[in-house]
Amino acid sequence: MFGGTGRRIVSIWFPRFPSDRALRARAVEGPFALSLRHGNADGLYCLNPAAEALGLHLGLSLSEARAFAPSLIVRPADLAADRAQLAALRRWALRYCPWVGVAGRDALVLDITGAAHLIGDEAMMRGDIMRRLTRAGFTVRIGIADTHGAARALAHAAPGIAAAGQSRAALADLPIAALLIPPQMDTSLQRLGLRKIGDLLAAPRAPLARRFGQELLDILDRALGDLPDPIMPEAEPPRYGVRMTLPEPIGLLSDVTAGLDRLLIRLCETLRARGMGARSLRLTLRRVDGAAQHVPIRLAAPMREAPRILPLFARALEQVDAGFGIDQLRLEADVVTPMAPLQLGTSAASTDRVEALMTRIGTRIGLENLRRFQPIDSHIPENSFALAPASDAQRQGVWPGRPARPLILFTPEPVAANSATPPAAFHWRRMGFTTARATGPERIAPEWWSTAPKAGALRDYWRIDTREGRRLWLFYTPQNPGWFVQGEFL
Structure with missing residues (x-):
């Protein structure tokens, strides 16, 4: 039996961690939600209380959510920022004990064995954690028990403290879902009349193992301390x-x-x-x-x-x-x-x-003032590059060698020409030019799938060699007839 080792575990669960993190960075009033793309559709990923009060729930498609709640404010979820914030909270929690680990995407687990007296007692430690995290803008629920599984179940279903050696009694009246078993398994157990963990403890183990596999019994045994459930604190990055x-x-x-x-x-x-x-x-x-x-x-x-x-x-x-x-x-x-x-x-x-x-x-002068051009995956000329710090370690992407692009690129400038074919003569920047040779066209269409600024119409690009010696890059817009110069070859 592992339950009699005298260990005391704290489970800190953040039920709205992603939205709390986002609102700490930029607060808003009213219903708020984060969205996450699944397949080809965006769905609700995390909600604040105001959004839940409108009847919205996780997994609802973003289009349905906007139909139900037009005032809903939505931002895309940032999973990397969530992980970084949780890692920062893990380091913060080291103030209470040296053994702190990350449990999933929204929880921390602390082994406070022999450390609670430094704050006063377990109740005072729990209150101190609650006050500090709540003041920081996080919704938090905390459970304390002999095992991680029991503390986690308390945090999800009945936040509080289970006395030492009383994990079985503390879990008996909690719903089976508090063990964080798969939803399908929870539904099947309820159909059998097993709704509380106490019902599960009283049921014969052999039929449960045959029907649901050993996974269910292992989860239960770890919560009771009959199987080991070690806490693996993350190693600090080397300094x-x-x-x-x-x-x-x-x-x-x-x-x-x-x-x-x-x-x-x-x-x-x-x-x-x-x-x-x-x-x-x-x-x-x-x-x-x-x-x-x-x-x-x-x-x-x-x-x-x-x-x-x-x-x-x-x-x-x-x-x-x-x-x-x-x-x-x-x-x-x-x-x-x-x-x-x-x-x-x-x-x-x-x-x-x-x-x-x-x-x-x-x-x-500061490294941030040294800039370079970074290739961008776009065939729209003005969207095919961006300015990036010259010292950026992530230098990715190359410009394609074909088709050729002018070395000098600028904002499209209109020229005085009306024909749909390359003009024999045109005026640009108060100068007159005569076409010696025209090469093209190369048709470029708008990027309908991109959210970046893009051309508003089709463009037919031509390379124009003029008798005056300038080699210009012109394009024609069929929908809104007109000629423009966008670059110059050297």
Whole structure:
């Protein structure tokens, strides 16, 4: 029997976690819901109380929900943001005990064995968790019992505390659905007259196992403590930092640089051993008077070579005020990314020089001010690119080589021409042009499936070589007859 080990488990369930997170970021008044796409349709994913009061429920299609409640405010669900928020709450919950794990997409589980007295008792700990999370804007239900299964059942059906050794009695009057069994299994059990967990405990086990499989009995046994149900806390991400405490304070720039050099060598060795590269570094200089100065730098590309990184601190270190002396240096890699080994060669050296130049410029004007063009999967010319940070590690996509596109692209500008075929002569930007050769057409249709801004009509693109020497990219709109210039070939 595992129930007599003296363990005490807390289950924290957030019944409206996705919508609570979204409303904390941007609050709204009235009925609110998050939508999630299933197949080819959007359905309701999470509702606030005002939306539930209108009779809306999870799984309802978005079109039906809008028909029932025209005032409903809907945003798309962000599952990645939900996971990040739950991970942040898991780290926050470490204030209560060292064993905290994530249970599903909307719950936390804490092993508070031997830790409740630090707050006072279990009731005071539960009240403190409730107050803090409620003040933060989360709807929360908490159960405490000897096992995770029992605590989770209490959180879902009857939030409260089950006394030590009384999990069986606390579960007896709860509905079987509190065990979080599959809905089909719950429906089948109710048809047999088994509606409460107590009814399930009194039923013969062999017929239940034959009809519903061993899964049902294992869930029940884990809730009662007859089977182990370990809590697996997530490992904290590694932190890359080194520190040097000095026996005597220093104040010279050369001494600080020498200490930083030693820290960089140690830090880069650790990064290299783990296949990582630093994207952002922070040097903290603690003075003897207790004050601290921070010297951050951002890198255009992952680096782990101390000789290349050290000169990047030179400009910032000149601005440091050592006061009566510095007695401690701490260097930490705030942002790290995987860095695969690269074969050394001409191309690698060229890339390193470009990244070093970007880093040097970025330390002066800010890396966010260095931009580049990012290819976008769209055949509409003005939607086929976007500006992205030049130091972005996720460089994906390439522009297709065919059909050819002009090097200079601008907003379509009308030209004075009326014919449906390429005009023999036209005026553009107060200049007259004569067509020497026209190549085309290439028809581009609007992207009806995209939500991005798109062309309002069909376009027939032509490459026009003029006798004046300009090579222009013109298009004609059949629905609304007219010619436009959108680019120029060099």
